[in-house]
Every structure is written in structure tokens, then in C-alpha cells.
Amino acid sequence: xxxxxxxxxxxxxxxxxxxxxxxxxxxxxxxxxxxxxxxxxxxxxxxxxxxxxxxxxxxxxxxxxxxxxxxxxxxxxxxxxxxxxxxxxxxxxxxxxxxxxxxxxxxxxxxxxxxxxxxxxxxxxxxxxxxxxxxxxxxxxxxxxxxxxxxxxxxxxxxxxxxxxxxxxxxxxxxxxxxx
Amino acid sequence: xxxxxxxxxxxxxxxxxxxxxxxxxxxxxxxxxxxxxxxxxxxxxxxxxxxxxxxxxxxxxxxxxxxxxxxxxxxxxxxxxxxxxxxxxxxxxxxxxxxxxxxxxxxxxxxxxxx
Numbered sequence: 376x377x378x379x380x381x382x383x384x385x386x387x388x389x390x391x392x393x394x395x396x397x398x399x400x401x402x403x404x405x406x407x408x409x410x411x412x413x414x415x416x417x418x419x420x421x422x423x424x425x426x427x428x429x430x431x432x433x434x435x436x437x438x439x440x441x442x443x444x445x446x447x448x449x450x451x452x453x454x455x456x457x458x459x460x461x462x463x464x465x466x467x468x469x470x471x472x473x474x475x476x477x478x479x480x481x482x483x484x485x486x487x488x489x490x491x492x493x494x495x496x497x498x499x500x501x502x503x504x505x506x507x508x509x510x511x512x513x514x515x516x517x518x519x520x521x522x523x524x525x526x527x528x529x530x531x532x533x534x535x536x537x538x539x540x541x542x543x544x545x546x547x548x549x550x551x552x553x554x555x
Numbered sequence: 556x557x558x559x560x561x562x563x564x565x566x567x568x569x570x571x572x573x574x575x576x577x578x579x580x581x582x583x584x585x586x587x588x589x590x591x592x593x594x595x596x597x598x599x600x601x602x603x604x605x606x607x608x609x610x611x612x613x614x615x616x617x618x619x620x621x622x623x624x625x626x627x628x629x630x631x632x633x634x635x636x637x638x639x640x641x642x643x644x645x646x647x648x649x650x651x652x653x654x655x656x657x658x659x660x661x662x663x664x665x666x667x668x669x670x
Contacts, residue, residue: 418578422573422581426585
């Protein structure tokens, strides 16, 4: 029972960042909020559905399927958005054009690592880099980050918001840095 | 005993950025509530949670995308309970976690075919 109680928080910490990283890589950093919303929506739906109906046989696969569908719905529904996104898609292979959302282990690991580089961009201060890393890559809640910084939610929210704005302005790409 | 359909409606959430603990605080009350109805042997059908997307079909081939455009509240899920009276079904509905998330529960009697 104890393990079942902890399942969703545990999965949030391990899978939220994977889903977000893959979607951000697909959409581009300027649409990071949409990626975060889709990942959050997926977990909200899981929390309610699993509470009502029990935990599915393969919880991770369940999360990935819902996240993929949610992402596809989003792209379908917002035609204007899709035009903007397809124009700016970082990857141009035909799979992406057909809106295949690749949640394979390789793409997850690559996306997470590339996100790490993007988030730790020198254009934003270290405390913003750490905050964004905790939020996006480690699945921490805003309150937990505030506690870690001995700060409050408002300050952290503002800090993360500003950092994302800055990274957008810098047109940060989700990619591996060139070998030096 | 009569069957009642419990329909959960709620407004689309404005800020869906839950922390892991908040997620657990959503799951637990649903488990407890469903569990307590089942323990009283009043759960006729565990129902379903409905997906966000969908469509509405109207006469003359009019199909609108999803239920969200025109409604303030979205039907989010349902279960069927079996109780001695509407009053009893209402008592069960009062414990529904959707009430703590800005939602409401509609309780409707189901017309029996084998009276």
C-alpha cells in the first residue's frame, strides 16, 4: 500500500522531465510552457483516473500514450500554432511532420541532455539555471524549490518566468553544443 | 435498491502545474471515496474518467470540436451507485472529491427495465 501511495509522486519525478524534454525538443524552447502544460495535464489525468479506477498494468506506458495524444490534440486544435511550429521545427524528418512523438529511450536521453545545456545557458544567472533544472529536469514543485532556496513561491515563479523569457529571447536551441 | 448515475462536472483548471504532493492529494481522496462506496456494497459500476477531447454532433451534419468551446463545465467522469433511495445516493455524492476541486456532482436515477 505504501508503494502504491508513492507511485504518482515517484513517477512524476522520473517521467515528468522526460515528457517535457521530448516535447520541448519537438516544439522548440519558445513553446516550453505548452510542453509543461501537456506534461502536467497528463499527470493530473493520471491522478484522477488511477484514483477512480486503479493503477494500470504499465503506468509509464499509460503516461506516454496520454501525453502523446494530448500533444497531438494540441497540435490539431491550434492550426495557427501548428503552422508556426512546423515552420520552426528543429527536426525536419518526415516522422515529425506526421506528428510522431518519439518517446523512445534514446530520444528521451538525448532530449534531456540537450535541455540541460539549454537551461544552463550562461545568459541566465546560476540560481535561475538551478531553479529551471529542478523544475523541468528533476520534477520539483515550485514550493519545493522555494524551500531549497530559503525563498518563497512568488520569487521562484518570477525567477523562472524571467529566465524562460531570457532564454526565448536568446533563441536558445535544444541541441548538443558544437565540439570544441 | 435503485441505481443512480453520478456525473462529475468541473471547470477546466486554470493553472495545471501540480507538485508531486498535490498529485497524491488528488489520487488519495478518489481512492478513499470509491473504496468506501465499494465497501458499503453500493458501487454498481466503477464508471470512467472521460478524456478532455471529443466532439459534439448536431443535426444537419454539424460537428463541433470538443465540448470545451461553449460550456463552462466539462463532464469529467461518472460512476453508478446502487442505493435504497435518492437521498442515500446524494449522501454518497457529498463525499465526492470533485467538490473540493471546484466541481459538482449531478445525481440521476436510472430507469429500470425489469421493474
